[in-house]
Amino acid sequence: MKLIDPASRPANAFGRKEADLNGKNEAMETHSEAEAELRRARDVAEAANAAKTRYLAAVSHEIRAPLNAIFGYAQLLERDGAIPPVEAGQVIRRSAEHLTDLVEGLLEISHIESGVLKLRSDVVPLPLFLDHVVDMFRMQAEAKGLAFDYVVKGRLPRLVRTDQKRLRQILINLLSNAIKYTQAGSVALSVSYRNQVADFDVTDTGIGIAPDDIERIFEPFERGSSPGANAQPGIGLGLAITRLLARVLGGEIFVRSAPGEGSSFKLRLFLPEPNSARTSDPDVSWVTGYAGPRKTVLVIDDDLSQASVMTGLLRPLGFQVFTASQATEGLALAGLCSPDIVLLDVQMPGLSGWQVADRLRAKHGDAFPIVMVSASVQEYRAGGDGTASHDVFVTKPVNLEALLDVIGRLLGLEWQSGRAAQAPEDAELLPPVNAGRYFDKLRLLAKTGHVREIEKTLAELAADVPESAPVVAALRGHLGNFDLRSLVKMLDDVDPR
The missing domain is CATH 3.40.50.2300 (Response regulator)
Structure with missing residues (x-):
């Protein structure tokens, strides 16, 4: 028979109560943690819903404005034959271009974020590539009365490997914004390369960006709060796409700016030189x-x-x-x-x-x-x-x-x-009949650097004037090399009106 010390009973009872209290405390702590987790999840969901609401509101606004213009002028043309058709056509065309830019920008963002975007591994002649980009934007800057400076710091490799189309797209967005938001002074592009890392610095003397706006401007449909920021045309997707593309390419974008003091955007990318077995001149034809x-x-x-x-x-x-x-x-x-x-x-x-x-x-x-x-x-x-x-x-x-x-x-x-540069010498290109208005439009688009519209106009020319096929093929050669100066020269040579 086992004897139990009566003195031990209170201690055992106390131990059981203490264990019971500890268990309840742990349950309460677990419950509190679960409630906190639920609150955090609810806050995240509410923030996401609010962001979605703002996003849809911005999309709706951007779509509604050009649609109103198209709808309004269409009604005016139906009711009033005195409305100048050229003026109406220009408004409708600009509105349609705005809608096209909006849809393409949204598709681009969706493409990138959904992981569907496929990157190319091109061998890019970096100095030549940059010369073509600079030529295009120097003309735009000069047309606005701005100085354009291009500086190469140190040595650039002759060839690098990257997605040429996406790199060009990023630089075009950054340089376009610099010119757009600069009313006087200068825009500059400086490039340096070290240890297979390239820095592209785009600086301007424009309106600048407030510190609180620097992160916000990379969100879709957002713009800076500096005076004049909202007065510029555009859909507010360029910087959002630019940063997404930079990150997809393994790089990043940094910004330094202050209101009234201009801005500096730095694109930093890993651009390796091709292996020695692949260092022959790339096909730029x-x-x-x-x-x-x-x-x-x-x-x-x-x-x-x-x-x-x-x-x-x-x-x-x-x-x-x-x-x-x-x-x-x-x-x-x-x-x-x-x-x-x-x-x-x-x-x-x-x-x-x-x-x-x-x-x-x-x-x-x-x-x-x-x-x-x-x-x-x-x-x-x-x-x-x-x-x-x-x-x-x-x-x-x-x-x-x-x-x-x-x-x-x-x-x-x-x-x-x-090769595009050799096209005029390879064969004598004769001016096709009834192509004059297309040539005039192409000259204007080339001088403003509107590459997408140049391709559309070439497609229209090829479809409407079949005998223009040799000229269109040669012009596409210059466009493919992004050599807009040679494209304009060929237009002048073929059609010297």
Whole structure:
């Protein structure tokens, strides 16, 4: 029989109570921590909702303003024949350009943030690349009465490896803003390179940025609070895209500024020199055609303007192009024209592009590759894996270089090209009839550096004046090298009016 010391009973009872209290305290602490975590999650969710609301409000405002202008002038033209059509057309065109910039900017941000953006690994002739960018912006600065300084600190490598298109896009955004927000004085670009790291410094004597605004200006639709900041045209997406692209490329952007004292934006990027096995001069030529039998392209797109752009891009290079504006028409035409490749829009009335692709594969098998084209990155689906009906997905607006890469790879083409600077010497280019108004527009666009509009105008010229194909191909050569001075010179040589 075990004897229990009565004196130990209070101690045991006290121990049990203490353990019970400790357990309750731990439960209360756990409960408090859970409540705090819930509060933090709620605050984050509310902040996200507020940001989403501000974002949607900003998008709605940016869309509504140009739409009101288009709608208003359309009504005026319907009711009053005395309204000057040129003035109305200019307002409508500017409003449409604003909407296009807005949509493309939003798609760019969505593309980057969703991880769909694919970077290229180009071998870039850095000094030549920078000279072309500087030439374009020096003209813009001089047209505004500003001095433009370009300084190279130390030695620059002859070649570096990076995504040339994205680097150009970042520098264009930074230099465009510098000129836009500077009314007097100067804009400067200085470049230095050390240990495979490049610094691009864009400085100006403009209105400056308040310290509290420096982080905010990198948010979509945000601008600085300095006087005059909101008076400048634009959609407020440039810096947001610029910083996202810089980070995707593995770099960063730093800002130093003060109101009334100008601004300095520094882009720092890792730009390695190519391996010795790849240090030959990069191909800076532009495609003018391809070797071998002529290829047939079928474009299925309910947007006639998009089909026209595709035709204008491809026909001058020697492709036979057929277009269909409806899914059923495209399905029938595929059996008649025996295409070598099909470019198929995703969003169409009736049958979607995906359904059309399925039917084309069911009827024709692998007789031709199918390239899906869409303005929405949300439509993206991987292709070419043996299970999908399509081979490749590309986004609108279609970049000619990227499109030719896809077509060349899928059809095994050997591209023919000639250096842009040599184009006028390679053959005597005659001025095509009825191209004068296009040439005038191209001169103006080249002098203002509006590259995207130059490409659109060249596509329109190629589609409207088929005999201009040799001139268009040569002009695209200069545009591909970003050599706008040579482009203007060729326009003057071919059409010396």
